[in-house]
Amino acid sequence: MTEQPYYLLPFDFTEISGKEVLVNELGDMIVSPKGTVQKIVDRSLPKNDLYKSLVSNFFISEQIIPPLVEVYAERLREKKRFLESWxxxxxxxxxxxxxxxxxxxxxxxxxxxxxxxxxxxxxxxxxxxxxxxxxxxxxxxxxxxxxxxxxxxxxxxxxxxxxxxxxxxxxxxxxxxxxxxxxxxxxxxxxxxxxxxxxxxxxxxxxxxxxxxxxxxxxxxxxxxxxxxxxxxxxxxxxxxxxxxxxxxxxxxxxxxxxxxxxxxxxxxxxxxxxxxxxxxxxxxxxxxxxxxxxxxxxxxxxxxxxxxxxxxxxxxxxxxxxxxxxxxxxxxxxxxxxxxxxxxxxxxxxxxxxxxxxxSRMLAEFNNYTFRLGSVNDRYEDLVFGKKAKEIANVWANEALAGCSDCAIKQYCGADPVRNYSTQGDMYGNRATSLLCRKNKAIIEYLISLMIERPEEVMPIFRSWGA
Missing domain, CATH: 3.20.20.70 (Aldolase class I)
Known part of the structure; x- marks a missing residue:
């Protein structure tokens, strides 16, 4: 048993290759034995190496506000850095x-x-x-x-x-x-x-x-x-x-x-x-x-x-x-x-x-479907990227807020695609349970994770050489 209580930080989990795979909102992944999440929730984790890894990688915290919360915030900003440049x-x-x-x-x-x-x-x-x-x-x-x-x-x-x-x-x-x-x-x-x-x-x-x-x-x-x-x-x-x-x-x-x-x-x-x-x-x-x-x-x-x-x-x-x-x-x-x-x-x-x-979205327009047409080159830039159509799309463009994505353990590695949702399912929000894009992406991502779990000595040197 732990000597003091700890606090849960945001993370999701799934089972891959007989292990529990935990992923937090920074995209950090920890592979642990089955039953680990239940022990985390029950506050029954022993203070072993796994416990220390969970603390150091922002899955749990021994304080309400983690001591390194600024590091946490900067890492989250880095993951979303593409938004800064527009x-x-x-x-x-x-x-x-x-x-x-x-x-x-x-x-x-x-x-x-x-x-x-x-x-x-x-x-x-x-x-x-x-x-x-x-x-x-x-x-x-x-x-x-x-x-x-x-x-x-x-x-x-x-x-x-x-x-x-x-x-x-x-x-x-x-x-x-x-x-x-x-x-x-x-x-x-x-x-x-x-x-x-x-x-x-x-x-x-x-x-x-x-x-x-x-x-x-x-x-x-x-x-x-x-x-x-x-x-x-x-x-x-x-x-x-x-x-x-x-x-x-x-x-x-x-x-x-x-x-x-x-x-x-x-x-x-x-x-x-x-x-x-x-x-x-x-x-x-x-x-x-x-x-x-x-x-x-x-x-x-x-x-x-x-x-x-x-x-x-x-x-x-x-x-x-x-x-x-x-x-x-x-x-x-x-x-x-x-x-x-x-x-x-x-x-x-x-x-x-x-x-x-x-x-x-412009491919849809060739079939007279202009759902995602923001305007024309004659419009002001601000009216194109901050206009009514852009705001409509923005309501459904974050997988952290979509049913079926928000509680998915691998959402940090995937993305939102309102255009594909609309073209295949009839609305921008989409339904992950019947989405073929979701099926494909999830299968491939879980396959790659399974390789890291089952064959690490074989695949990790290759993956590292690819810049990962």
Missing amino acids: TGLHIFVMTLRCNQNCVYCQASSQNEDSIGCSMNKETMAKGVELMFRSPSDSITMEFQGGEPTLVPDVIEYGIQLAEEKNKTANKDIHYVLCTNSISLTDRMLEICKKYGVVISTSLDGPAFLHNANRGKIDSYEKVVAGIAKGREAVGHEKVSALMTTSVEGLNYPIEIVDEYVKLGFRSMFLRALNPYGLATHNDNWSDYTNRFIEFYKKAFEHILDLNRQGTYFVEEFAAIILRKILTPYCTGFVDLQSPAGVINSVLVYNYDGGVYCSDE
């Missing part, structure tokens, strides 16, 4: 035109020769003006589509405007081009080289799979050639690739990972389909989610094998989760933030001048 990511949807025909297209792309669906210079100028109204000291200007390289003139114009404005704004500014690499012309690459534009492309795996997903028999060949050209122009490490797991791709976890390794990438993001655009035609999302969880685990085990064999290779989604668990710092990944990344971390300027709270 919106750092600014996505410019340059065009809906595209030169591919992806079976899962989430951006509602149009044919390459379509008209009336590309951003003009006037809209770009107004978007850049709004971007610089953000109080963030560091901003990223990201060009998306469709295929943004089809409008190089407007991209270059936008960068030139940003560079000119930054002579007085003095912000740390970065540029990202999201492209399928099919149209990486010499001129586009010269723009990237001149302004330090990072290239983010997409590759879904081996040739047979990538070509099937893109609806083109030569897409893989052109993408690989584009990757090589991009690396030569801006540098190997400034060209990254993102894969999307189509229904067919679920059958090839090992082959997809190996393709990335073969092409010289040092990391990949195992990304599931999102329910937007053509991807909404998927017949059975529940089955897809279950299969994706198994796909992820198989691919991840292969990635662990590669690292054990001496090939450094990072799975980026896991790396984000692990940084949340194992370090005191916040992450900049907008999909796993609470309050949500919408508005707080990202704004989207659509080709037609509409301003949206996330890339996914």
Whole structure:
């Protein structure tokens, strides 16, 4: 028995791998034997190493106000530090035109020769003006589509405007081009080289799979050639690739990972389909989610094998989760933030001048659903980010205040997503009991924790090498 009473600090718990996993609001995690929480509540803990760990990591306190409450407060501020800088990511949807025909297209792309669906210079100028109204000291200007390289003139114009404005704004500014690499012309690459534009492309795996997903028999060949050209122009490490797991791709976890390794990438993001655009035609999302969880685990085990064999290779989604668990710092990944990344971390300027709270929300607009349209580039910045629509979204963007999330032990590692809730369940609040996103995220996070519990000597050196 303890010699004096102690006080409970906020924490939740769950059972993983036969252990009780305790997580406090700082994201600190303690793995303990089953029955520990009952002993904590009963005030029957012996003053052993576990007791000392619970005190030092702010799970319990021997005083009503912990002696190091200032440290507690600063650590909590650090976890929410992304809120201080406000919106750092600014996505410019340059065009809906595209030169591919992806079976899962989430951006509602149009044919390459379509008209009336590309951003003009006037809209770009107004978007850049709004971007610089953000109080963030560091901003990223990201060009998306469709295929943004089809409008190089407007991209270059936008960068030139940003560079000119930054002579007085003095912000740390970065540029990202999201492209399928099919149209990486010499001129586009010269723009990237001149302004330090990072290239983010997409590759879904081996040739047979990538070509099937893109609806083109030569897409893989052109993408690989584009990757090589991009690396030569801006540098190997400034060209990254993102894969999307189509229904067919679920059958090839090992082959997809190996393709990335073969092409010289040092990391990949195992990304599931999102329910937007053509991807909404998927017949059975529940089955897809279950299969994706198994796909992820198989691919991840292969990635662990590669690292054990001496090939450094990072799975980026896991790396984000692990940084949340194992370090005191916040992450900049907008999909796993609470309050949500919408508005707080990202704004989207659509080709037609509409301003949206996330890339996914502007995808809904292509189906005439303007629920998340904040306004237009003609509006004042304050009216966009503090207006009626923004306040409506803010009511449901913190998982600490959502039923099914507020008492979840792993909420500190997850995030709120009112846009996904609305698109799949019909309202921004959502229902965690039937949420497939919740099912997927929870399964993967608990899987990663189970690895740390069951195989620490094997996985922890790898996880630490990933920056966790």
